[in-house]
Amino acid sequence: MLERVEAKTTVADLMAEIGRKARVAAQPLAIASPDKKTAALNAMARAIERRQAEILAANREDVANGVTAGMSTAMLDRLTLDEKRIACIAESIRTIAALPDPIGTVIAEWDRPNGLHIERVRTPLGVIGVIYESRPNVTADAGALCLKSGNAVILRGGSDSAHSSRAIHAALIEGLEAAGLPRDAIQLVPTTDRAAVGEMLTGLDGNLDVIIPRGGKSLVARVQSEARVPVFAHLEGLCHLYIDGSADLAMARKIAVNAKMRRTGICGAAETLLIDRAIAPADFAALLGDLSAAGCEVRAEADVVSVYPAATPAREEDWTTEYLDAIISVRLVDGIGGALDHINRYSSHHTEAVVAEDPKVVERFFNEIDSAILLHNASTQFADGGEFGMGAEIGIATGKMHARGPVGVEQLTSFKYRVRGNGQTRP
């Protein structure tokens, strides 16, 4: 008992110290020149490559532990690094290095009748906490994105990938030091004690400005319900694809298969297909046939099953399930109005797509759905920071505060006002 209390105190002290160090590091970071940050990022990429053997050895340890612990094949796949994946990690850091530096950018400026000139200028947020699970590449991506946006970061990776994360983190530190930036700019929580997460959720005495959870539903839900600081979270990607009566059917078939089946485990994968009742049964049966041929299970309402008997009957819970698997729920709707009713009832506000040629349908779809990303005649799988040209993303936010959609370097910033006068006083 006493030992537990002491351990708890130790984690609390440790995390408080990490918070203080991060806040101290955030100040020089906020005013670091773009060149210095770019140099650090490029040095990090080189260090990742140079330390490849060391990172792979650390990763083998994590993988061996995972096998012993009976980790699922999918999780093992996410955890495992090889030379190609390490090259990707380095490449991703270089892509972030090459992005325009957001800090100091004038977002807006205007003059007032009294001669004051007002500028709204991008600034860092301060200290960002990233809580993630087994993917070791998040260590590098999150560290690099936070550095580029001038923020100090506290990384808390999963215990499953602890060795890999530590090895990658060492390379990041090497890059920071090569460029003369404080090593506390990117800190990795050195304990896998879950109490560390609890401490981060309290905000580390005001030294943590925002938390980004990246992982499964239960992690994100815990962070969202317990955090005393703002959270950029995405809970679910229950994405819809609506095929309107005006759609180009060949295009619709291609998009449906891609939106569902390209990768079924990502948040931008389509989970529900809504088909306009105006589409001929033979046509939508052909579309569903494509999905079945691609290995997808189709769960549908009776009016679909009667035309396409390969489908199994859908239940109410199918409209609220993010399968993240080769399963799709299908419903016929009465045109765009019916699609809007369904989506506005069941959407997780992540991503929805419409295939249609009628511009009025597209406009209603774009205006009347409140989701982070809406696509016309394109696959939902484009819901991704890289695909948006943001270089990389730390996640996709489904909330509406501050960040929404892919969270890239710009979304990791705040702003301030600079006002230039020549002696103005307020009357």
Added chain:
Amino acid sequence: MLERVEAKTTVADLMAEIGRKARVAAQPLAIASPDKKTAALNAMARAIERRQAEILAANREDVANGVTAGMSTAMLDRLTLDEKRIACIAESIRTIAALPDPIGTVIAEWDRPNGLHIERVRTPLGVIGVIYESRPNVTADAGALCLKSGNAVILRGGSDSAHSSRAIHAALIEGLEAAGLPRDAIQLVPTTDRAAVGEMLTGLDGNLDVIIPRGGKSLVARVQSEARVPVFAHLEGLCHLYIDGSADLAMARKIAVNAKMRRTGICGAAETLLIDRAIAPADFAALLGDLSAAGCEVRAEADVVSVYPAATPAREEDWTTEYLDAIISVRLVDGIGGALDHINRYSSHHTEAVVAEDPKVVERFFNEIDSAILLHNASTQFADGGEFGMGAEIGIATGKMHARGPVGVEQLTSFKYRVRGNGQTRP
């Protein structure tokens, strides 16, 4: 005891119902045309004017209650309406009506190599809760700003101004109905039971997206510590004015008196004056003489008091006190470096100003201070949404998430992405 429980349940039910109604109203509001919202706002302004006698009568009731309750003169002044103030309320609504409609504005757009065209478009936040104290004009300002930005709003005014707020609210509803917008777009909590605030802080079952507290420190602190939804709060305006050795002294004297004394009770009033040690004692004594002549008490460190004996000695707590009164704390510092050290230690991150002719000093001041508003050669009292050209403000946010500085219609919005393709699938 049983009665209390029942009363609590009733307030909980009432607030839950208000939340549901707000969510329902938010949907047509989000897609209401700019013209419809403008028409509603102009109708509200007319209704305020037409109902002047009724509003004044209601206000007399509040004022009489305030007098009986022994309300302070300052609070009574804030509470009391007259014909001129009612004209101001109507005018303020018209100013908001005339602002450009933020909703649907394309904030950014770009093309991707694969032909996708991406637009980032402004959207409403959803449902906003405003919790305020005795100023009845907040009812109109908050209602109008939320409507302009396409948000439903739940207003919870102080019990001191309950009658006035109800009368003003009736005029707002008249405007909504005249334009065919849902009356639930602007709801005023009909009970002064404090449990209603507690219900709002829990987020009304997910039906409240953000809370804006507008009032004294204790209200804001309670909202910030208890709210389970995002809060746009400003806790303190501990604003600094730094006079650099390179300053135009005549300008510095004018700005110092204005920054402190124009209105001492507003958050943009200067509370601490930092003077570069390079300035000749006779010069800074003249500046302090101006402040004394204007009726300001000067609290200073010993090296100032020795030159300017009218000053009283400052204590440590003077550097952390937002006086909101005719008092200023004064300290000599070693140039811009000393000013930055002091400000970065004591600032509330609201507003700071520098008077200087040396551009290097100005650049350091602008870059190395992390406050919402930084001014050069201008009074801190310009920290105001109206002065920034935002038409009106619902408050000044000192946090860095989402909104920062004056919170006007643009700050009450979120965004979504609209992506247009022609059949793109992700490889």
